[in-house]
Amino acid sequence: MALRLYNTLSAKVEEFRPIEDNQVRMYACGPTVYDYGHIGNFRTFVAVDVLRRFLRQSEFNVRHVMNITDVDDKIIRNAARDGVGVKQYTAKYEKAFLEDAAALNIEQPILARATDHIPEMAKFIAELARKGFAYRAEDGSYYFRIAKFPAYGKLSKKDFAGMEDGARVDVDEYDKDNARDFALWKAPKPGEASWETSIGPGRPGWHIECSVMSMEELGETFDLHAGGEDLIFPHHENEIAQSEALTGKPFAHFWFHARFLLVEGEKMSKSLGNFFTLRDLVLKGHKPSSIRFLLASVPYRNQLNFTFDGLKQAATSVDRLRNFRMRLATSQFPAGANPAMAELACESGERMKAGMEDDLNTAQAQAAIFDMVRAANAAMDSGQLKKEDAAPLLAALEKFDEIFAVLKDDDAPKMKAIYDWAKAEGREKDVSQELLDAIRAQQLSDADIETKIAEMEQARRARNFKLSDAIRAELAAAGILVEQTKEGVRWRRK
Numbered sequence: 001m002a003l004r005l006y007n008t009l010s011a012k013v014e015e016f017r018p019i020e021d022n023q024v025r026m027y028a029c030g031p032t033v034y035d036y037g038h039i040g041n042f043r044t045f046v047a048v049d050v051l052r053r054f055l056r057q058s059e060f061n062v063r064h065v066m067n068i069t070d071v072d073d074k075i076i077r078n079a080a081r082d083g084v085g086v087k088q089y090t091a092k093y094e095k096a097f098l099e100d101a102a103a104l105n106i107e108q109p110i111l112a113r114a115t116d117h118i119p120e121m122a123k124f125i126a127e128l129a130r131k132g133f134a135y136r137a138e139d140g141s142y143y144f145r146i147a148k149f150p151a152y153g154k155l156s157k158k159d160f161a162g163m164e165d166g167a168r169v170d171v172d173e174y175d176k177d178n179a180r181d182f183a184l185w186k187a188p189k190p191g192e193a194s195w196e197t198s199i200g201p202g203r204p205g206w207h208i209e210c211s212v213m214s215m216e217e218l219g220e221t222f223d224l225h226a227g228g229e230d231l232i233f234p235h236h237e238n239e240i241a242q243s244e245a246l247t248g249k250p251f252a253h254f255w256f257h258a259r260f261l262l263v264e265g266e267k268m269s270k271s272l273g274n275f276f277t278l279r280d281l282v283l284k285g286h287k288p289s290s291i292r293f294l295l296a297s298v299p300y301r302n303q304l305n306f307t308f309d310g311l312k313q314a315a316t317s318v319d320r321l322r323n324f325r326m327r328l329a330t331s332q333f334p335a336g337a338n339p340a341m342a343e344l345a346c347e348s349g350e351r352m353k354a355g356m357e358d359d360l361n362t363a364q365a366q367a368a369i370f371d372m373v374r375a376a377n378a379a380m381d382s383g384q385l386k387k388e389d390a391a392p393l394l395a396a397l398e399k400f401d402e403i404f405a406v407l408k409d410d411d412a413p414k415m416k417a418i419y420d421w422a423k424a425e426g427r428e429k430d431v432s433q434e435l436l437d438a439i440r441a442q443q444l445s446d447a448d449i450e451t452k453i454a455e456m457e458q459a460r461r462a463r464n465f466k467l468s469d470a471i472r473a474e475l476a477a478a479g480i481l482v483e484q485t486k487e488g489v490r491w492r493r494k
């Protein structure tokens with residue numbers, strides 16, 4: 001079997017085959033760095049990360065490029081409001097975005113910043129103008145002439161032939177030959193950031209930056225282009241028009257779009273009070289691993305309805321996986337092997353792979369691993385799991401984690417970093433008790449905890465229950481849960 005993906009361009013699920021052997025060249029539209037990233041943004045970035053990780057697991061070499069939009073109307077407006085330069089304004093949010101992505105174990109793509117590619121954009125626009133696809137307005141802005149590109153609409157399946165002439169495609173308020181035409185280059189306005197270039201002063205439109213940077217990094221035609229579904233039109237439609245008009249060749253073969261996330265059944269919006277950045281959730285005490293697990297749990301083309309109940313369940317699921325791994329890695333099992341366990345590991349691995357190959361059905365992959373955990377735990381409880389069975393089960397779990405990336409217990413330091421940020425930003429009032437508990441748990445190292453547990457066990461064996469209870473209470477206060485099991489004492493951070 002091979003990976004099958006839905007391609008927005010063909011409107012079909014197709015087998016994914018890269019242009020060149022096992023090299024995948026992919027581009028994902030990145031953040032506009034004018035504010036902190038919200039969970040809707042991270043829904044899409046986690047979906048792209050899952051794709052990237054699964055491609056690698058399927059033995060493709062992946063060259064993954066992502067832009068950082070560090071100039072646009074909102075950025076210019078906000079920088080002016082705060083009385084800082086555009087670069088200074090965006091540097092803060094770019095850093096925050098990269099930190100948040102790292103907290104969610106999103107692997108960092110090759111980054112391309114719009115403001116580092118302005119001369120190339122000017123050159124691209126000049127070439128479009130030379131070919132008759134672009135024209136200069138009186139004020140020095142440039143527009144793309146949609147009427148010259150009959151394939152316009154092929155991605156979004158909009159019928160522009162029938163569209164009435166004055167219907168608006170773009171919201172820019174500049175003079176154009178046809179209201180549908182979109183801006184490639186915006187003439188400077190007083191007080192706004194602008195660049196001197198070969199086509200005159202101004203700044204690029206949003207669409208041109210992705211055409212220029214993707215082709216520069218990946219070539220005129222590449223394998224896959226990704227983003228949230230809101231980008232299909234006009235952003236990606238415009239990217240196709242610009243790029244294909246310039247080269248006369250197909251731009252990207254596959255178009256991958258993640259469905260928009262809802263929060264408690266509604267569109268996320270500041271006015272509804274259901275708008276959450278990643279940092280908002282961590283300040284409430286939620287772990288980055290729970291958030292990643294939840295964001296990855298619904299296949300990217302299905303609507304993910306983010307709820308706090310769902311987030312709690314995700315935390316429980318991650319705990320179950322971590323506990324299972326610890327139990328497998330640390331328990332004493334009877335010698336030998338139980339063939340049913342090796343079979344269970346193998347079958348679960350195959351189910352996971354089949355799910356992922358089916359247009360990245362992450363829900364099926366998760367179901368497969370939890371079925372395995374349930375069956376293996378039952379075998380451990382009844383003494384049916386033998387020493388040699390641990391390795392294949394652990395290997396299946398590792399394969400799962402190559403995609404889902406939630407097993408490593410490193411939430412506490414990430415949460416501490418966000419706590420420090422909140423203090424620096426004067427947002428202590430938003431810090432919850434749950435966050436403080438999670439951070440406190442970090443202050444004891446693993447070795448400290450093991451030592452304390454050994455002392456507690458020793459006290460218990462000596463029937464000094466007062467001391468053993470005191471140690472347990474001390475651990476609990478530091479956010480460490482201690483459990484007595486048949487195999488001895490296990491612990492985990494709350």
Ligand code: AMP
Pocket residue numbers: 029030031032033039040041042043044045226227228229230231258259260261262268
């Ligand atoms: P932006 O920073 O607004 O340019 O968006 C960055 C990425 O997040 C784009 O791929 C958007 O499509 C995506 N995005 C924005 N809101 C949501 C949402 N509610 N659900 C899923 N993806 C989103």
Ligand code: ZN
Pocket residue numbers: 028029030210235
């Ligand atoms: Zn883009």
